[in-house]
Amino acid sequence: MVLIRKVIKxxxxxxxxxxxxxxxIDESLRPDLTEDRIKEIxxxxxxxxxxxxxxxxxxxxxxxxxxxxxxxxxAAQIGTAFAISKDDWTVPxxxxxxxxxxxxxxxxxxxQVWNGDTRAFHGDAKNLPVAIPVGSQALHGVGIAxxxxxxxxxxxxxxxxxDGATSEGDVLEAFNFAGAFGIPVIFVCQDNQWAISTPRKVxxxxxxxxxxxxxxxxxxLQVDGNDVLAVYAATKEAVERARxxxxxxxxxLTYRMSDHTTSDDASKYRTEADVHAWDSKDPVLRLExxxxxxxxxxxxxxxWVRSECEKEINDAVEKGLAIPPPPxxxxxxxxxxEMIPDHKRQLEELxxxxxxxx
Amino acid sequence: MKMHMVAALNQALDQAMAxxxxxxxxxxxxxxxxxxxxxxxxxxxxxxxxxxxxxxxESAIVGVAVGLALNGMKPICEIQFSGFTYQAxxxxxxxxxxFRQRSDGCMTLPMIVRAxxxxxxxxxxxxxxxxxxxYVHCQGLKxxxxxxxxxxxxxxxxxxxxxxxxxxxxxxxxxRAFKEEVPEDYYTIPLGKANLVREGSKLTIVTWGAMLRLVxxxxxxxxxxxxVIDMRTLAPLDMETVLTSIxxxxxxxxxxxxxxxxxxxxxxxxxIQEDAIxxxxxxxxxxxxxxxxxxQFALEKYxxxxxxxxxxxxxxxxxx
Ligand SMILES: Cc1ncc(C[n+]2csc(CCOP(=O)(O)OP(=O)(O)O)c2C)c(N)n1
Ligand SMILES: [Mg+2]
Numbered sequence: 001m002v003l004i005r006k007v008i009k010x011x012x013x014x015x016x017x018x019x020x021x022x023x024x025i026d027e028s029l030r031p032d033l034t035e036d037r038i039k040e041i042x043x044x045x046x047x048x049x050x051x052x053x054x055x056x057x058x059x060x061x062x063x064x065x066x067x068x069x070x071x072x073x074x075a076a077q078i079g080t081a082f083a084i085s086k087d088d089w090t091v092p093x094x095x096x097x098x099x100x101x102x103x104x105x106x107x108x109x110x111x112q113v114w115n116g117d118t119r120a121f122h123g124d125a126k127n128l129p130v131a132i133p134v135g136s137q138a139l140h141g142v143g144i145a146x147x148x149x150x151x152x153x154x155x156x157x158x159x160x161x162x163d164g165a166t167s168e169g170d171v172l173e174a175f176n177f178a179g180a181f182g183i184p185v186i187f188v189c190q191d192n193q194w195a196i197s198t199p200r201k202v203x204x205x206x207x208x209x210x211x212x213x214x215x216x217x218x219x220x221l222q223v224d225g226n227d228v229l230a231v232y233a234a235t236k237e238a239v240e241r242a243r244x245x246x247x248x249x250x251x252x253l254t255y256r257m258s259d260h261t262t263s264d265d266a267s268k269y270r271t272e273a274d275v276h277a278w279d280s281k282d283p284v285l286r287l288e289x290x291x292x293x294x295x296x297x298x299x300x301x302x303x304w305v306r307s308e309c310e311k312e313i314n315d316a317v318e319k320g321l322a323i324p325p326p327p328x329x330x331x332x333x334x335x336x337x338e339m340i341p342d343h344k345r346q347l348e349e350l351x352x353x354x355x356x357x358x
Numbered sequence: 359m360k361m362h363m364v365a366a367l368n369q370a371l372d373q374a375m376a377x378x379x380x381x382x383x384x385x386x387x388x389x390x391x392x393x394x395x396x397x398x399x400x401x402x403x404x405x406x407x408x409x410x411x412x413x414x415x416e417s418a419i420v421g422v423a424v425g426l427a428l429n430g431m432k433p434i435c436e437i438q439f440s441g442f443t444y445q446a447x448x449x450x451x452x453x454x455x456x457f458r459q460r461s462d463g464c465m466t467l468p469m470i471v472r473a474x475x476x477x478x479x480x481x482x483x484x485x486x487x488x489x490x491x492x493y494v495h496c497q498g499l500k501x502x503x504x505x506x507x508x509x510x511x512x513x514x515x516x517x518x519x520x521x522x523x524x525x526x527x528x529x530x531x532x533x534r535a536f537k538e539e540v541p542e543d544y545y546t547i548p549l550g551k552a553n554l555v556r557e558g559s560k561l562t563i564v565t566w567g568a569m570l571r572l573v574x575x576x577x578x579x580x581x582x583x584x585x586v587i588d589m590r591t592l593a594p595l596d597m598e599t600v601l602t603s604i605x606x607x608x609x610x611x612x613x614x615x616x617x618x619x620x621x622x623x624x625x626x627x628x629x630i631q632e633d634a635i636x637x638x639x640x641x642x643x644x645x646x647x648x649x650x651x652x653x654q655f656a657l658e659k660y661x662x663x664x665x666x667x668x669x670x671x672x673x674x675x676x677x678x
Pocket of ligand 2: 162163164190191192193194195196
């Protein structure tokens with residue numbers, strides 16, 4: 001007899017955690033990182049935590065523009081960006097301050113950018129500027145990685161987006177291209193449980209975001225996004241796959257501990273208790289617990305890291321805020337390679353207007 | 359009661375939902391949060407199931423709403439910022455604007471796409487654009503932009519009653535900038551009819567949206583015997599009111615927050631010279647933003663029309 005109703009394929013979704021909430025490591029999964037390298041990661045995470053707090057405060061004081069905080073997502077951002085090389089690419093959203101830090105972006109310029117002066121993005125060729133239209137940049141990551149494959153460079157593109165973004169057509173279309181053409185792209189979904197006020201469960205009936213990759217023919221896995229070692233290890237493996245022409249979707253389970261941006265008031269749609277439920281999973285604390293267990297921690301070391309970070313931040317903020325805003329004529333300078341006649345005329349109009357004002 | 363535009367819009371939505379059970383509000387963060395600008399505040403609680411938080415997908419919001427409208431509902435879609443209506447541009451241009459024509463009038467789309475638009479609040483990229491001309495150019499859509507709280511309520515209610523799709527743009531810089539007396543009662547302001555806000559005899563100033571306030575500020579600083587016309591609706595365009603005024607004054611400027619090339623300001627200026635050239639004593643001047651993508655917010659104050667720019671245009675047409 002011929003069976004006409006049968007299961008033809010079953011799928012599973014892998015979950016990875018290496019450090020548990022107590023900072024206990026699963027030795028069998030320990031990534032190949034020396035104490036010094038892990039301390040570098042820790043240093044960057046503390047820098048990200050403190051810089052983020054500083055920028056949030058500066059916005060509240062009216063000193064910089066709208067800011068999207070990353071508190072709670074330090075492991076997801078530093079762990080991924082730390083796992084690629086300088087020649088690989090990052091394609092961020094608007095909430096990737098930590099990624100820029102880990103990529104070694106000039107600290108002063110970062111302050112300048114978040115102060116609304118995009119001149120500072122110049123020359124940072126492999127870290128794309130902030131992308132605001134949700135999900136739209138996922139396609140760029142695919143194109144960048146594809147070009148790398150075509151040119152035989154074999155570089156990867158770490159392409160970031162949020163849980164909310166996975167509802168956008170652009171993201172799903174990016175998945176499809178990546179799978180169909182075997183593109184060395186790594187999709188990093190920071191599943192921080194919220195898209196402004198919209199909780200993760202409203203976005204999709206799918207139990208995991210990772211499983212969406214399966215439908216497009218490549219590997220997706222869920223990772224404890226507050227465990228920096230797991231994030232790092234998963235990204236490293238994804239890089240290996242990418243160099244063979246296989247994309248990966250990493251769903252990094254994390255939590256947006258702060259408001260959506262400085263214009264948002266999260267107390268409208270979630271309780272303090274919702275947020276505090278994630279306190280014990282904090283990525284920075286988790287690493288400190290791990291350090292204690294490894295015998296790497298002293299209070300002096302902790303204080304030293306903080307004071308180094310504070311110096312770095314204060315210096316960047318002081319210099320960054322002191323940079324005068326771009327001159328008005330800058331508006332016309334970067335529209336085309338050569339300024340078109342209408343822009344020349346309009347620039348003259350503007351100059352006349354400003355001249356009058358003096 | 360005196361209220362700002364957000365409250366007036368909220369009241370309009372509330373009254374429309376109370377009146378007609380098929381009216382529903384849908385979009386990103388419109389439910390529990392009441393919208394990022396709070397326009398839909400309280401509707402989620404008051405009308406269970408009819409103020410819907412959607413997944414983050416503008417094309418789906420509009421495309422699915424088209425289906426809802428085809429089957430008896432009256433969706434009011436909120437797109438969080440007009441700069442993200444482009445994610446839904448295919449649905450708007452290819453379907454929203456065309457169903458009536460495609461079906462020879464058998465299938466219609468009485469629905470609305472609302473979106474905050476325009477600049478002036480030092481926002482991030484894509485949060486400050488004035489896209490009205492794109493949507494006028496789609497043909498088949500009505501395009502509305504209120505200039506204050508009173509108009510906002512009446513125009514929104516008229517848009518909800520309208521049998522055709524309406525793009526309803528709300529200038530966010532005046533969401534809470536000032537209050538006006540807004541009647542508690544349900545009322546509508548007809549679409550396709552401009553408002554002669556102020557009467558004069560020497561100059562016609564045509565404007566809409568947040569720019570009305572700029573024009574008023576300019577005239578306060580520099581009194582001028584001018585007609586001020588608030589277009590209220592960019593499609594259909596009420597040229598009759600404009601032309602009647604021009605025949606009286608002989609001079610006109612159009613003040614708009616749009617970039618200049620391909621703008622509604624240009625379209626209105628063209629219509630004036632086509633239909634009233636013999637009445638004109640001076641060329642019609644457009645006062646707009648510059649022809650560049652909206653700049654980083656550190657520079658927006660130089661980009662947007664300001665009192666100086668309006669004054670310079672007035673001086674130019676008056677001295678011609
Ligand atoms: C296309 C588009 N629609 C709407 C918005 C407004 N918006 C900015 S962030 C955001 C939520 C994004 O959620 P998610 O993708 O989960 O990223 P997260 O903010 O959590 O980092 C929304 C709706 C936008 N920027 N772009
Ligand atoms: Mg999110």
